[in-house]
Amino acid sequence: MSSREYLGEFEQIVLLALLRLGDGAYGVPIRREIQLRAKRDVSVGALYSTLDRLEGKGYVASWFAGPTAERGGRSKRYFRVEPAGLRAIRRSQDALAVMLEGIDLKKV
């Protein structure tokens, strides 16, 4: 059950990216956000397999919309964080915060 309750690091990063982007969260901006902030160059395939997993757990929802010419007329797949996803990220963050209590990483 642990994997249901706690998120992996990359899953957290992806969920936080979705929260940051709000309405405009689809593949390209998500990858750019992760690259700019977390300095991680993540491949398209890896991102979508993570998003698929999160969607399977009911943490995110997705829908297709907004085809453009430069996408060769293909739709974007937008993502939104669901309440369950929000709860999961809070849980993971809280767990981290508890574990960090009383530790100053800069001094260790």
Next chain:
Amino acid sequence: MQKPPRLACLLLRLRLSKAHYECIAGDLFEEFYTRHRSASWFWQQALHALFPRFRRIEHFEPITKGDPHMSFFSDLWQDVRYSIRTFRKQPSFAVVAILALAFGIGINTGIFTLLNAIALRPLPVADAGRVVSVYQSFRGNVGRNTYGSINYFSYPEYLKYRDQNHVFSGLAVSANAPASLGGADARRIEGQIVSCNYFDVLGRIPALGRPFAAEECAKEDAAAVAVLSHAFWTTQFQADPRVIGSTILLNRHPFTVIGIGPEGFAGTGMIPGSYWAPVTMQKVLKPGETMLSDTNTSWLEMLGRLKPVVSLASARADLAVIAGRIDQAYSGRTTTLSLDRATFLGEPEARTAVLAGGAVALAVVGMVLLIACANVANLLLSRAAARQKEIAIRLSAGASRARLVQQLLTESLLIALAGGALGSALTFWSFQSFFRMVVAGLPSDFPPLALNLSPDLRVLAYAVAISALTGILFGLLPALQATRPDLVSALKEEGAGFAGAHISRGWLRNALVVAQVSVCLVLLIAAGLLARGLQAAQTLDPGFSLKGVVTASFDLKQQGYDDAKAQQFHRQLAERVSAVPGVDAVSQSVVAPLEGSSWGTVIDVDGFPAGQSIRFNDVSPGFFPLLGIPIVRGRVFTEAETRQGALVAVASEAAVKHYWPNQNPLGKTFRMGREKIPVEIVGIAKDIRTRDLAHVDTDFFYFPAKLDNQSHMRLLAHTNGNLVATAKLIRDAAHALDANVIVTAKPLEENLELWRAPSRMLALLIAALGFSGLLLASLGIYGVVSYAVAGRIREIGIRMTLGADAGGILSLILTQGMRPVMWGVIIGFAACAAASRFMSVVLYGVSPFDPLTFGGVALFLTCVAMLACYVPARRATKVDPMAALRYE
């Protein structure tokens, strides 16, 4: 920037679900275009999406057991190791096969490298995939001045396309403009006049200084500035950076040097340029014509850089609209544009010709490769016979036939790839110097060529593909044959020679010999015909005398001479040259015989459709006697007619036969040019060959040297003395009149080289290929007959015991060995007959069915084949009957 790789897209579509494909491909496209990603980035992303197991370890998913891909790879690895072990055990086989294939694949790669450099390689510009060449062709009512090719554009047309298109981020034009470089080292240099955005469109930044600025093309003669090529700067100015801002003389006109081109860049044409200047300097650099304002003159080649995201198809559609608008000014004319990714050879007609020639060349070297393949296939068959027991054991132990074929194919592919690697490596290593040697053999006035012969991805892909194809070609049939043995008899090891398999394998071997012999015969006959043609060309009578004639041409146009001044120059020069010791006749003509160019115009003749196209030469009266061209009827021009440019003509016999058959043409008139000026025929000259050594000039006319062509005139002088010395005296005489004029003086006979050199090189090349083919084929025949003899030793022993003598055995083996050879000869003859149409283009004075060549080559080949049969056949007669009977 370019399009996303199509193959990667296709793979994504095939492997991913529809929903995943939609969003993943969409994301990749969007990022590719908006963030200017490279094709390799696209591939990397696509592969990550396709094969999760290539991802970094954190995303690794365990590979399921029994994955068919994995077992294929482990099998392959097993086969490769097994093959290498067998090659080690029998290295001679591998070495012979690899060498034969290296030779065949090497020459194929070489020819492809050349073709690639000429017609396939993208231009040396930034992001070459987005640069397209534009040409136009016309249908219907076309009357158009042409410099270079009718597919080029006029300057006003260019401006329309440049300003009205929506698809190019930039559109540039260029035209070749050889110019006379003034100063201490006066000579002709190649160069181009270009639109001022030329370097911007190509995305090449000058190594020093600056490119042209837009205002330098704003109006005619706006700026006399030039960018020099890096190579010219290095050789002429020792790479002195102070050259920027200094002045050079081009066509006697001072040009300020503003920049030095990027290193290794010599323009976008086949002829490397030494300078670039604004197109608006046309009057100085292409003197004598006013092309800039003329709307209906072809002289500029167009190159455009596509805007991001714009496809070639939409660019075509956009430009077609503009072409339609331009057509409105010309009733009955339709313009068709052709847009293609730019290469060194963009011009459609030349491109078609080169690609067709390249296809023929590839076919020829492909035949040699085929012979090599047949040989290796034969070797494999012999080897398979020797390995029959091994194969039978593996089959009976339960190996599937497919598995065995895979094993055997792996072996042949390994051999082919090794051969391909060796051959290609040798080619890349030696081709540059080989090409330089060939170029050095060309006549001196052949233009220098800038070809990048280093291998690129396309050449490597070709080499790998042809090697793999070769491996399958020679490997598949023997592999299929070898894995179908009669298990019982093979296991008993009782003479594979008597089994049924032997007979069917026998026909395959014989078929291979037939193929080898016929291909070899075609090559040798082609080489023989070319050699005979050359021999004929040495003695071919062009219809006029080249002996003792020196020809000289001058760059009067580039030196800024007007027609009157040019006429005066020629008159004074003729006087001076007449005084040269040994010179007994002097004359002028606009075209020197066999110099490789000719002038044409259109005429109207009664009884023929308007606008008959003819070829002509403007000559002075002395032209005919000087070259010994007989006047059949009538007279030649008078001096007075030449001076006034009278409207009279001397027609060639062929022209008379065409336009005025069975009539007296003297006194007849025709109307010349678009102005329809009436011209009267005063004489008929015998037919000669001045345009093309292979063919008599048809529809040819001579006109008196007109005033407006004076600056193009060549001088012809006949001498009893030394030709080279006379050429030098003519040069001195011209320099005494004007020290700046650049003179090209040479014996007229040198023009013959222009025609002979290509067929001589072709003959040498094909003969070399033919003889190597013969060597390979005779090895093949030897192998086949030896094998047959070895398999029949017991039978021969029985025959001898029963009383057959050595002669009988010899003739038995020879007849059987020679039968496929004879079939090969017959098929080869048929193939030669089929190819004769192509051959006749390069043959001078020899029929493509020349019996001497056909007979001689066939006899020669049969003798060589006979020898290849005789050696093993003789071994058969030495068989000791008792030993043969016991032989097992």
